[in-house]
Amino acid sequence: MPQGKRKRSGDRVQAFFPDEVWSGGKKSTGGQPLQPFSLSKAWKRCGDGFYSCQEEKAAASSERTTLLGKPIAHTPVYDEDCNDNNPARIVWSSSDSELSNDGSKEFNSRLGFASRSSRNKGKSYSMDLSASMKQFNDDVPEITGWQYECDSEEEKRTFSDAAESAVEISDPESLSSKATESQLLKGAESSKVMAMEIAEYSSDDEFDESYVPILPSHFPASNDGDVVSPTAKPASEWLKTAQVLLQTPEKKIDKASKTPEDSAKKRKRFLRGGLAERLSRLQNRERSAISFWRHQCESDCKITVGAKSGVLVLKIIQVHEECAIQVAHCTQQINDNNKEALCTNDSNDTSHLIVLFTCQTAAQLQVRPHDIIHIHPPWQKLKLKTEDKNMYIILNTHFTQKIIPNNNSTNKACRYEMVTVRRKKLPLSIMFKINETCHEHEVKEQVPHNPSVPKPLQAGSSQRKQSTMYFKKNDSLLDVVESQGAAGWKGACLRVVVQRVYCLPSKNKTGLHNGSSKNIPCQENKLRSDFSVCLLVQDAYGMFSELHLQAAELSVDHIDVYSKRWEGKTCCLTGMKILQRTTKGRAPGLFSLIDSLWPPLVPIKVHGQSQDQQVQNNLPVPSFCYVLAVHAEEIEDDEAEETPDLYLPPAVYTLRDIHQIVGPSQRCSFCGTVIYIRPEISANPAPQQEMWIFVTDSTLQEGSSAAPRTLSVCISPSCLLDNRVHQALCNKSPCALLFKDAIRENGRVICVERTVLSVQKPLLSSASGVKQVTDPVQLDDLDCAAQANSLCAVQGIITGVNEKTAYSWPVCNECGSNKLQRSDEKREAYLCSQCCQYTSNPDIRMQLEVFLRCDSMPGCTVRIKLQQETISLLLRLSPSVDGCYEVSNVLGMKVGPLNCYVQSASSQLGRYVELKEISLWKAN
C-alpha cells in the first residue's frame, strides 16, 4: 500500500534529510522513489535535516512572510515577526490531516514512543513513518478538528488556520511537514516527560506546567549520539532555537561543561534495591538532564526568565568556597513574577539566601559578587534555623545560569576570566548532631522492616497510643499490682526498663524454668512452637519482672529483632496478667540473671522514702519476682520523660577474663570463635540436644598465662538456638558467636535458658579488640587437670594397642560409602550399593585405639582413638599381610601432637584418660 504513495511522492520530495542534503546541496531526488529504509533512517536524523536545511532557508527566508497566507505550505514556515514576547509562529501544512483523522488517539500512541534514547527514537520515528504512510492512502484527508491540546492558544490558532487552508495535499509536503510535526509533538511530549521526571525531585511545589521548556541546541546526530534528546517545549520555542542555531552555527566544546559526575564513571555493583542503587539511578537521570540543559543553555544564552515560575533570580553578594562547594550569599531580586518562588510560608527575610554550587557548576558559572544568576528548577531548599532568624539554603543548583547584561561577545570575555575564591577550612572537631532534633520527631532506633516480623514487634514501631497519655504513669510494679489486683488489670500504666530479651522453652507457657541444665527432652516441632519470648524488665524501684510476650507470630529466629526493638528501652505497660510470683528458690535460673543485674548502676527509688533521697548502698537483691503475661500491643514506648537509665547492658568479657575473673555461677557474656562442636549437628532441624561448643579467642591463643587455650561451652537444650546460629554451627568452619548471659561453672560455661547466642560478623568480633583467631589454633597439652568434654593436644609413645577395637573395613573409593558388596561377577571387586559402581580398589578404613605414655602425665593411662590419617601414618612402614598388621610394629612409635577431645577423665588413683583424636574446624 505504501507503494502508490511513494510513486506519487517521487517527483516532488522537498524535505531535506541529512544524507541527501550533504550529498548534493539541493538534491532533487528525481524519479527515484524513497525507500522506506532510507526514509526511516532519515527520520532518525530529521533533526539534522532541519539543522542543515537552514542554509536553504536563509535564502528562502525572504519569502516566508508571503508564504504565511498561502493555502499550500511546502515546509514549516517561519514567521520572523520579531515581536519579542511573541514567539515564532508556525504555519502547518495540510499534511497534518493525518492527525486530524483521529488526532487524540494517534497522539496518545506516540506518547508511548517518546523516549529519550536516540535508539528508541529511531524506532519511534519509523513507527510514525509507517503511520503516515498509511495515511497517504487516504485519498481525501478529512479534517475533523483538533483534539489535542496545543501549547498555546496562538499555536492552536495557527494549526487550525493551516488546516482550513489546506485544500490539496501533496505527498512530499505532507511528508516533510509530518517530519516537523512529529518532531514537534515528540519534542513537546518529551519535554513533558522530562518535566515530570524532574518534578520528581523538584523541591518546590510551584513547579508546574509552565516550567521553562528545555531547548535543544543540538540534535543527536550533531552530537555523536550522545544521549541528549531533542526534547521539550512549545513548537514555537523550538523553532526559535533552531533559528538561533542557524545564525550561530559554531559549536563549542567545553571540557569544563561536562556534567558533575563524570568522575563517578566507575561502575560498581550496589546492593539490589538498596539506597545506593537508587541514588545511582537518580544520579544518571540527573546527569543527562544537566548535560542536556547545558547544551541548550550554550546555544541560547538569553532565556528570558522573568515570567517563569520556580526560577530564582538572585544577586550574588559574596562567594567563598568550602570543601569544593562554593557558597554564595545572595539576595533575591524580587519582582512580581518570581516573588512567590521562595516566600511561600515565610514572608520575611527570605530575600537573603545562601546558594551552594558544586565545583562543576561553579567552574562554569565563575560567579563573582554582583553577578545576577538565575536558578532554574528543580532546585532544593533547606531551611536552617539559627538563633535569630531562618536562613534558606539552596541546593541542587545544577540548572543555574549567569545573566550577563551585555551582548554575547563581552559575555565570552568575562566568562573565562579567572575568579579567585577564598577557601574556608572546615573544623573537624564538630560532630553533626542529628539526634538533637525537635522532640516530636524523636523516635528510638529503627531496624528495617522485616516482613516476617509483625509490626508491633519491630524496632521503631513506636505506638504512641492514647493510653500512655491519659493514664497516670506509675513506676512501681508493686503499687500497680496492689492497686489493680492480681487477676489482671487494664488502664494503668507501668513504666519499666527492658533489661533483657530472650526465649524460653515452655512446656506450659506459664511455667518457670529453673537453672538446671538437665536435658529436657523436646521434639523439634514442639521446640519451635512451644516457647515464650520473654522480657526481663525492671521498675524504678529495682523490682524485676519477667514478661511473657503474647503475640500472634513470634519466632525464636527473630530474637535479634525483638532484642533490638526492646532491649534497653523504657516502655509503658498498659495491661498485663500476673502469672506467678516466684522466688529465688523456685527459679534459680531467673534469679541468677537478676543477680547479674544487681546492683543497679543508678540510684533507685525505695518504697517509703522520698524520691530525692539517695539510696544507700547494699540494697538487697529483690527476693521475689512476678511473672506476667503481656500482649505485645500492651507494651508502648515511653519517650516522654527523663528517666534514670537503669539499663545495664551485658558487659562482654574476653575469654581470658572468663577464665580468670568471672566467678562461679555468675552470668557472663563473651564472644568467641567456635573451633569444634560435639556432637556434630546436621543442618536438618533435629531435636536440640545437649552439645558442647569449644571456643577460643586471641586472648587465649596469644596469652602466655595459665589460662587454658580454649573454653568449653555446654549448650543445654533449654537454651534455644535461633536458626542463624544453628546454621553457623553446621558449617564446620570457625564462626564467631556472642554468648549473652551464659553461666560460668567449674572452669566451663553453660548456656541455659535466658542465655542468648547470636552470630557475630567475623570482622566485628575483631572490632572488639580481640583479633581474629588465626590458624592453626593451639590447644593445651594434656595434663593432670584435663576434664572430660574439653580439648587438648597430646603426644606420647605408643605402649599398647587395643586389639579388641582395632578393625578395618572397605569403603567405596568413589563415594565413600561403606555399603560394599562382594561382586558375584568379578573377583576381587566390590559393588557399591550407593553409587552402583564396581570398584576393585576400595579404600580401607581403619579404627585403632592405642595406649600412650605421655611425659606430661606420668603414671597415667591414656587411651586415644586415632583418626584415619594418623593410623595410615603409623602403619605406612609396617608390612601388611592380607590387611593384618603386627602389633609390635607400632609399639614404641611416637605420635603427636594430636588434637584430641577428652571423652572421660578419672581423677582417682591410677588416672585414666580417654581421648578421641579430632580435627579442629579450619577456615575454608
Place this chain on the structure above:
Amino acid sequence: MDAILPTVAEELLREIKRNYQETSQITDELLLGLKFIFGPTALYALDLVDQRSVSHVTSPSGRSTFQVVGSSGKMYTCFASCHYCSCPAFSFSVLRKNDNMLCKHILAIYLSQAMGLCQELTVTDKQMCDILFPKED
C-alpha cells in the same frame, strides 16, 4: 563568618532522619541533596549503609566509637566525638586536599544513625582501649 557547609550537612542529615522515621524511606530529593553536598562520597556511604557495615562500639566506661567495615573488608575506626577516620581517603581528601567534609565511612555512620541501622556492640574497657590505640602489627 562561620562555615556554612557543616550546618547544611547537619540539617540535611536531620531531615533524612525525620523522613526515614516517618516513612521508612528517603525521598529522591534528599538523596540528591546528599549527593549534592557530599559528592560521590554519598553514593559509597549509602552502599555501606545498605551493607550494614557500621557498628557502634561502647564500653562500660562510657567511651564509644564507631567501626566501619570498608568495601574492601578492612575495618576502619571512626571517633564518636570528632570527625576522624583511619581510612586513607580521610587523610588525603579531607585533611590534605580539603575538598571533602567527610569520608564515606563517617557519612555512613551518620546515615546509619539516622536510619537506626548501627549494630550495637558492647566491649570491655580494655578492648575499647585496644580499639582506640591499636597496637602496631
